[in-house]
Amino acid sequence: QEDPLPLAFYVHDAEIISSLGKTLESQAVETEKVLDIIYQPQAIFRVRAVTRCTSSLEGHSEAAIFVISVAFSPTGKYLASGSGDTTVRFWDLSTETPHFTCQGHRHWVLSISWSPDGKKLASGCKNGQILLWDPGTGKQVGRPLAGHSKWITGLSWEPLHANPECRYVASSSKDGSVRVWDTTVGRCERILTGHTQSVTCLRWGGDGLLYSASQDRTIKVWRAHDGVLCRTLQGHGHWVNTMALSTDYALRTGAFEPAEASVNAQDLQGSLQELKDRAQRRYDLVRGQGPERLVSGSDDFTLFLWFPAEDKKPLARMTGHQALINQVLFSPDSRIVASASFDKSIKLWDGRTGKYLASLRGHVAAVYQIAWSADSRLLVSGSSDSTLKVWDVKAQKLATDLPGHADEVYAVD
Incomplete structure (x- = not known):
């Protein structure tokens, strides 16, 4: 209760x-x-324990097969989900009800991404189309962004400190290309080609670089403003499935600080310049003195740690997983890297050196996705075994088990 x-x-x-x-x-x-x-x-939202299920959000079609993607808004006020029923839904977390059901896609919604100001959501589907949504009205914004010939594998927005108008979004596709879109006019600004196979994931970094990982076993580093290829990172022996930046959390939350949120929901206040400055300060704090770090995970069971802005040689090769790696994530404070694998385990690594720290075991099937708490103390994992598990990172052990799902858990945030 x-x-x-x-x-x-x-x-x-x-x-x-x-x-x-x-x-x-x-x-x-x-x-x-x-x-x-x-x-x-007296409270804008209720504080809910992470140790039990506090609500089930029902609405996606039973025939949908599955909900493929979920993402909290940068403020933490709203939740968005993309599904096999071709809809995008916005959920109000205060009332635990569907806020809007957005129809426009004609195929599975595979990828969703919030703009860092929380005012737009981009969604990409299996037929290669990208749509933009207004979370305040549930209405589609502008025209569909069409150009990819195969399905969308990733979406990443330009950081708030680079452009507080949140105008540009990048997309990656099974067709092997990366496209940068101007969402204001609904036009493709540039196409980045060079990968010889499907691009599996994409990151828009905080220092003006775009990073794309591919099934061609490489990661490419591009200059975002003109699409020039800076370098190609090689070393993996199989498909590169996943990658993460040490600054991901600061880039995603922009000018907001969810870890310090009060009972008052944070809304965008201040001029664009003030928001830009606030986002820049948060980014600089996490980035530290050196350039941002990138970690990549592959079907070859290994991870690599890179300084992609400076060097095409890896900083460390991280081995230990016994099966392909599904997801890798830096903690919000960038000190620890967590990796989830088909070998049923999660492994923790030092975020600066790549040194192995611990294995978290408990799942009885493949671990699909992981997510960090804002204070970097807890890690949640979703698995093919239909459970979620919350891990105490400092103690390196299971904090609590979250059963309840009737089938595989594909997405967590």
């Missing part, structure tokens, strides 16, 4: 502290008069 939501009551703009009678004593009120008593919730 959830704790009841505390309410405050007011009569004639005066808060009722002890009793209605006491409050009215100080006011000139006629005996026969009807009084309006106003109430207001």
Whole structure:
């Protein structure tokens, strides 16, 4: 049972502290008069424990097969999901209800990504089309972004500190190309070609670089503003499935600080320049003195740690997994790398040196996805075994088990 939501009551703009009678004593009120008593919730959202299921959000079609992607908005106020039923849904986390159901795609929604100001969501589907949505209205923004000949594998927005208007989004596809789109006019600005097979994932870094990983076993580093190829990172012996930047969390949350959020939902306040400066400060803090680091995971069971802006040689080769790697993520403070694998384990590595730290075992089937808590203390994993598990990273052990799903868990955030 959830704790009841505390309410405050007011009569004639005066808060009722002890009793209605006491409050009215100080006011000139006629005996026969009807009084309006106003109430207001004391919290914008409820604090929910991570140790149990606090709500089930139902709505995606039963025939959809599965919900493929979920993502919290940068403020943490809304949740978006993309599904095999071809819809994108926005969920209100305060009321635990579907906010909007967005229809426009004609095939499975494979990838979704929030703009770092939280004002737009991009979604890509299996027929190669990208749509933009307004989370405030649930309506489609502008025209569809069409050009990819095969399905969308990744979406990444230009960082807030680079452009507070959040105008540009990059997409990667099974067709082997990366495209940069101007969302204001709905036009493809440039096409980055060079990969010889499917591009599996994409990151728009904080220093003006785009990173794309591919089934051609390479990672390519591009200059975002003109599409020039800077270098190709080689070393993996099989498909590169996943990659992460040490600055991912700061880039994704932009000017917001979810770890320090109060009961008041954060909304964008201040000029674009102020937001840009705030996002720049948060980025610089995580980035530190050196360039941003990149970690990549592959079907060859290995991970590589790179300084992609400076060197095409890897900083470290990280071995230990016994099967292909599904996902890799830096902790928000960038100190630890976590990797999830088909070998049923999650492994922890030093985010600066690539040194092996620990294995987290407990799942009885492949681990598909992982997500960090904002304070870098907890890690959650979703698995083919239909469970979620929450891990205490410092103690390097299972904190709690979250059963409840009836089938494989494909996406966590």
